[in-house]
Every structure is written in structure tokens, then in C-alpha cells.
Amino acid sequence: MSTNIPSITMTIENYYLLLLSLCCTLVVAQLFVKEKKAAHLLFALVCGSIALATTKKLTQDSLNGYQYLIGMGACVTCNGFWLLARALFREKHAILKRHVVFAIAIAALVIWRQGYLFIDSQLHMNARGFFEWLNIAAYELTLLLSSSVLMLAFWEGCRGFSQSQGQEKAQRVLFLSAYFICVAGTKLIENRFADNREVQEWAVTSAAILIILTAQVLLYWRFSSQRTSTSIRCVESNEPTQTEDDIALQQQVEHFLIEQKGFLKEGLKVADLAQQFNEPEYKISRVIRQNLQARNFSQLVNELRVEHAKVLLQDPAKQHWPVLVVGLESGFASVGPFTRAFKIATGTTPNQFRKQNSQTQVLREAQE
Structure with a gap:
């Protein structure tokens, strides 16, 4: 007597669900961090934004254009990760007003693009002239600025690398390695499988999973080691050594x-x-x-x-x-x-x- 056991095939939709579940779990995990830093808030925003981007992909065939409204929330990905990298690797003046303004400008371009696509899906505008030019310009500018902040985030790991020692150097090596694998890997696969959209989606989703897991490890590693160092300094300062x-x-x-x-x-x-x-x-x-x-x-x-x-x-x-x-x-x-x-x-x-x-x-x- 044989028993038929149903096999579970990992489709791209299942992979999206895995990424979505991971992002939601990590967002909730930040709520339980006792000593929250700016990096924890930024990481939660990035995970939430990736979750919304994934939700948009999962619902694109069933919401009749309303998935673009969900896509508006996916506006803190590359720009948010750049700010997160600054918060991770800079001790002073990590995030200033100009950095926030730059990140918001990129987010605004993403929201504009998704809003335009939503209106077009509902009204079938077939825009020409100025509005078509404005939409194309916003799209190209978004690509340019997103690529720029990706490089800036990588630079944050490189900056001060030669002066770093011990755990900090190991943390930077982990960050740079994962970042290089994600960016270079997706670009190589995009060029190699230019005609296969599904393979590209597998690569992008894998990169997203790798980078957010790496970021979570770094958050725990860096800030837990800082708390340990602070505790050691407090113990040292309380010792009666002032002779x-x-x-x-x-x-x-x-x-x-x-x-x-x-x-x-x-x-x-x-x-x-x-x-x-x-x-x-x-x-x-x-x-x-x-x-x-x-x-x-x-x-x-x-x-x-x-x-x-x-x-x-x-x-x-x-x-x-x-x-x-x-x-x-x-x-x-x-x-x-x-x-x-x-x-x-x-x-x-x-x-x-x-x-x-x-x-x-x-x-x-x-x-x-």
C-alpha cells in the first residue's frame, strides 16, 4: 500500500511569501529591542518597504491597478538602506537633515511614479506630451538616484575600513561581502538572463533575503557589543582606582x-x-x-x-x-x-x- 505525499514546489510566489514573512517578522522583532537606536527604526522601515513591494508583486494580477497604491509604500528601500548603513558605521553625525531630505526626495519620486501608474490604470490616460515626458524623467531620475545611494551605502562600509580593528573590521567585511554578492549577483543574472523575467525575480528576491538577514545580524552584533563595552567601562569607572x-x-x-x-x-x-x-x-x-x-x-x-x-x-x-x-x-x-x-x-x-x-x-x- 503506497501513500501519496504531496510535494511542495518552491515557486516564485512561494518565494515572495517567504520574503514577506521574513520582513514582517523582522519588523515585529524591532519592537522588542529594549535600547532602540536610529538604526533599528530605519531597519524596520526598510523591511516594511520591502514587504509592501513584495505584496505588490503578489497582488498585481488580482487588484486591477490598486497594487500601485501598495507600491507607494515601497519607497524606503535603497534610500533607507543607505541611511541604515550610515547609522551602523558612523558614530557621530550619522544622519543629518540633508541626508533625510535626499532620501525623502527619492521616496517622493517613487510615490509619484506609482501614483501615475495607478491613475493611468484606472483612467487609461494614454498621456502624451508634457505628462509623458514628466513620467519618463521621474523614472530615469529614480533609477539614477537609486544607483547612487547603492554606491553610497557600499562606501559606508569601505569608509574607515583601514582604521578599523577586531570586531568592527569583521562586521565591515560581512557587510561588504553580502552587499557585493547582492548587487553584483543581480546585475550579472540580469545581463545573463535578460529574456527570462522569472530568473531575474528569483535573483532579486534572494538578494533581498540575504541583505536584510545580514543587516539584522549586524544590528545585533554591533549594538550588543557596544552595550558590552559600555558595561565594562561602567564597571571600570566604579572601581576604586582613583589614587x-x-x-x-x-x-x-x-x-x-x-x-x-x-x-x-x-x-x-x-x-x-x-x-x-x-x-x-x-x-x-x-x-x-x-x-x-x-x-x-x-x-x-x-x-x-x-x-x-x-x-x-x-x-x-x-x-x-x-x-x-x-x-x-x-x-x-x-x-x-x-x-x-x-x-x-x-x-x-x-x-x-x-x-x-x-x-x-x-x-x-x-x-x-
Whole structure:
């Protein structure tokens, strides 16, 4: 006696349902995150947008054009993922007003396109002239800007890669690897199977599943490790280690770095201070973390150098100095590390800071 067991075939519709279920699950999962960050909100928006895009595909043959209204909600995909990448890999000034405006502009173009398609499906406008040109222009501009933010998101993983260490470097490798597989893989399949729409859909859906799973892993990995580091620092700060020797060493470090402007010495390391004060390196690092409230020695030195550079950039007598010279005079070895440290601390590049200061100075003089 044989029993017929029905086989389950993974069709593209079933694959869509898998993606939809995954997105909905991950959106709900963000509700249970105790210490929510901007990255968690952005990830939920991206997952929700992908879920709506998938729902549109599943209902395109049954809603008689109303699927385009669902498609309006699928406006936070590439642009949202770019903002998510910034929130993941930038500690300061991750998302500013201009970034939000740029993302909203892309979302508005998507909404316009879907709205136009909905109206056309209901009224059969057969638009010509200006409206047809406007629709085509919006579509082409959306493709251009979406491609741009895809590259910008990839750049967020590359930015600061050489300076990263340990877990952070591993996280960046995971992000860049998954991102490259998704983008390059879908493009290759799109070219290889240009006449097979279903194969392309399989590739795009697989890429979406891979990238959102990678993003969820990174969210947990990065922010759980940050909480662990914070807990360790709290335990360290509560330990009764503030002795007279520590206070004296703090004064020595402050005197050397601030009063003697030791931070201007290129290539300055903790070992240099340890040798100068005849103290172990761990004591210098502990004083910097606990007494001077800095994350590490490099952060403290870079902050002092950036403050010095800001003074030089605002000095009217030094407006002719190139940014490279300002960086070298502030203790940086080259213009690259100077620009990166300056932007992390202020949110602007040295050139932008100088221009903003010059404009402010002109306005003040005009008011006087």
C-alpha cells in the first residue's frame, strides 16, 4: 500500500511569501529591542518597504491597478538602506537633515511614479506630451538616484575600513561581502538572463533575503557589543582606582598634551607618554579613559588636533593656507586622516568649515 505525499514546489510566489514573512517578522522583532537606536527604526522601515513591494508583486494580477497604491509604500528601500548603513558605521553625525531630505526626495519620486501608474490604470490616460515626458524623467531620475545611494551605502562600509580593528573590521567585511554578492549577483543574472523575467525575480528576491538577514545580524552584533563595552567601562569607572598617583599622572598627561601642545607631535602614541613619564602604558590608557573621559588615546589626541585646526581655519591671517598645511600644523600625518577626523568631530570637512566661518564673518561685518 503506497501513500501519496504531496510535494511542495518552491515557486516564485512561494518565494515572495517567504520574503514577506521574513520582513514582517523582522519588523515585529524591532519592537522588542529594549535600547532602540536610529538604526533599528530605519531597519524596520526598510523591511516594511520591502514587504509592501513584495505584496505588490503578489497582488498585481488580482487588484486591477490598486497594487500601485501598495507600491507607494515601497519607497524606503535603497534610500533607507543607505541611511541604515550610515547609522551602523558612523558614530557621530550619522544622519543629518540633508541626508533625510535626499532620501525623502527619492521616496517622493517613487510615490509619484506609482501614483501615475495607478491613475493611468484606472483612467487609461494614454498621456502624451508634457505628462509623458514628466513620467519618463521621474523614472530615469529614480533609477539614477537609486544607483547612487547603492554606491553610497557600499562606501559606508569601505569608509574607515583601514582604521578599523577586531570586531568592527569583521562586521565591515560581512557587510561588504553580502552587499557585493547582492548587487553584483543581480546585475550579472540580469545581463545573463535578460529574456527570462522569472530568473531575474528569483535573483532579486534572494538578494533581498540575504541583505536584510545580514543587516539584522549586524544590528545585533554591533549594538550588543557596544552595550558590552559600555558595561565594562561602567564597571571600570566604579572601581576604586582613583589614587593620588592617578591624579598626579592625569595632571602630567594634561600638562604635556594641552599646555605643552604635545598633541601636535606627529605619530604620537601611548608608548611615547609611558616612556616620558616612566609609567606602564596601561596606566596612561586608564587615566585617559577614566579621568579624561575619552574612549581611547587616539580619540583624545584627534579631538585636541581638530580644535587646534579649527583655530587655524578661522584665523584671517591663515586663510591662504591649504587644508594640507593646516592638517600638518595640527599634528596629522596627511590630509586624509585630518579630513576624516575633522568630519567625525564637526560633521563638516575643513574646507566647508572654513567657508561657513567666512560667511558668518561677512554677515557680522555687514550687520555692524
